Amino acid sequence: MTVSAGRVSRVVVTPVAFRDPPLLNVVGVHQPYVLRAIVQVHTDEGLVGLGETYADQAHLGRLEAVAAALPGADVFDLHGLRRIVAEALGESTGGAGASFGGMLEVSSAVDTVVSPFEVALLDLQGKAMGRPLSDLLGGAVRERVPYSAYLFYKWAGHPGQEDDDWGEGRTPEQLVAQARRMVDEYGFTAIKLKGGVYEPRHEAETVEALADAFPGHKLRIDPNGAWTVGTSVEMARLSGVLEYLEDPTPGIEGMAEVSKHTELPLATNMCVIAFEHIKPAVAADAVQVVLSDHHLWGGLRRSALLGGICETFGMGLSMHSNSHLGISLAAMTHLAASTPNLTYACDTHYPWKTEEVVKPGVLEFRDGGVAVPRGPGLGVELDEDALAALHEQYLKCGQRGREDTAYMQSIVPDFTPNTARW
Numbered sequence: 316m317t318v319s320a321g322r323v324s325r326v327v328v329t330p331v332a333f334r335d336p337p338l339l340n341v342v343g344v345h346q347p348y349v350l351r352a353i354v355q356v357h358t359d360e361g362l363v364g365l366g367e368t369y370a371d372q373a374h375l376g377r378l379e380a381v382a383a384a385l386p387g388a389d390v391f392d393l394h395g396l397r398r399i400v401a402e403a404l405g406e407s408t409g410g411a412g413a414s415f416g417g418m419l420e421v422s423s424a425v426d427t428v429v430s431p432f433e434v435a436l437l438d439l440q441g442k443a444m445g446r447p448l449s450d451l452l453g454g455a456v457r458e459r460v461p462y463s464a465y466l467f468y469k470w471a472g473h474p475g476q477e478d479d480d481w482g483e484g485r486t487p488e489q490l491v492a493q494a495r496r497m498v499d500e501y502g503f504t505a506i507k508l509k510g511g512v513y514e515p516r517h518e519a520e521t522v523e524a525l526a527d528a529f530p531g532h533k534l535r536i537d538p539n540g541a542w543t544v545g546t547s548v549e550m551a552r553l554s555g556v557l558e559y560l561e562d563p564t565p566g567i568e569g570m571a572e573v574s575k576h577t578e579l580p581l582a583t584n585m586c587v588i589a590f591e592h593i594k595p596a597v598a599a600d601a602v603q604v605v606l607s608d609h610h611l612w613g614g615l616r617r618s619a620l621l622g623g624i625c626e627t628f629g630m631g632l633s634m635h636s637n638s639h640l641g642i643s644l645a646a647m648t649h650l651a652a653s654t655p656n657l658t659y660a661c662d663t664h665y666p667w668k669t670e671e672v673v674k675p676g677v678l679e680f681r682d683g684g685v686a687v688p689r690g691p692g693l694g695v696e697l698d699e700d701a702l703a704a705l706h707e708q709y710l711k712c713g714q715r716g717r718e719d720t721a722y723m724q725s726i727v728p729d730f731t732p733n734t735a736r737w
């Protein structure tokens with residue numbers, strides 16, 4: 316029997332906006348809305364596959380170019396998809412890089428553009444075969460994927476709006492309370508603190524307060540390169556309580572220097588964010604844990620390949636997140652479940668979110684993790700009404716990109732987004 320999901324007949328890319336609290340980071344503060352693009356790939360056999368990705372203007376333009384080029388493609392031809400994307404973006408003539416919220420740059424946009432279409436085609440393949448997506452990635456080696464409680468320093472509310480129900484997150488006590496809520500509600504056993512916001516001494520006190528309040532929990536801090544090499548080495552003295560230290564300082568060279576002076580594993584989603592960065596990072600022994608991210612690394616199969624490379628070079632593997640909706644959470648969960656060496660709890664911004672585009676009931680955080688969806692493909696269903704409402708919100712919200720720095724400067728005019736500032 317031949318299984319077919321048919322050919323792509325139509326692709327719809329819908330930008331949406333969902334509400335986000337004022338979470339602080341090294342480049343500024345989260346704006347009132349997160350923008351995401353929802354990709355629906357229709358086939359001539361009546362199936363629809365789903366993908367989710369960033370939605371800044373430049374990325375949306377590239378997604379639209381691929382959406383126009385994809386009809387006629389075979390749903391099982393993932394190499395063909397990459398070719399179509401490269402051609403649509405004009406990569407043979409130099410292509411275009413991509414940047415993310417002022418923090419990250421990559422030399423080619425192909426991986427980030429392929430990603431949501433690859434996920435949608437894999438969703439279609441799973442639907443055609445009646446198998447969960449994780450089965451197409453080698454099969455789930457765990458039934459539940461552990462995630463970490465992702466803590467942020469934050470303002471009590473967006474200026475000019477009412478305080479949100481998380482309240483202010485500035486003192487160690489407030490961050491312990493934030494963690495307590497996440498741990499009580501979702502059962503997380505790993506905790507990540509987004510740093511790079513306050514003086515390192517203050518952030519070290521927060522980590523120590525978390526260690527005291529949550530003995531036995533795995534802790535991480537990620538200042539997104541806010542510290543000098545010297546400060547990073549000093550902060551690595553938290554090594555008794557941390558499972559890894561994420562991007563203390565910018566660049567492969569800086570991380571390699573820190574690495575020489577500590578036994579604590581260094582993790583990154585900043586200096587190794589594409590295949591081109593792996594060789595120099597390994598040669599310099601700059602990082603011991605790589606955070607994968609299928610949105611950035613070219614989809615689920617390329618992320619599985621990254622897992623294999625990390626295994627080969629004896630590096631650990633974890634997973635990065637940006638603010639996201641349920642289609643991404645489903646994809647992350649299938650990927651993590653079917654990647655044997657992804658042994659750390661994955662990052663997720665999910666608990667900060669109050670709006671959704673998928674129907675409830677499948678993706679639930681329990682005992683610190685999400686059970687791998689058992690339905691065909693991604694195993695989640697789009698809520699068309701919710702999609703329309705969040706698209707309407709996108710049209711009205713006035714945001715057209717992620718601008719943490721500009722938003723911060725509109726409130727704190729002398730703010731500068733320096734990395735290695737301490």
Ligand SMILES: O=C([O-])C(=O)C[C@H](O)[C@@H](O)C(=O)[O-]
Pocket residue numbers: 338339340416418509537539584635636637638662
């Ligand atoms: O691990 C990371 O570097 C991130 O999660 C990057 C994100 O942009 C995070 O800093 C945020 O949401 O502000």
Ligand SMILES: [Mg+2]
Pocket residue numbers: 537539561562583584585635
């Ligand atoms: Mg990070």
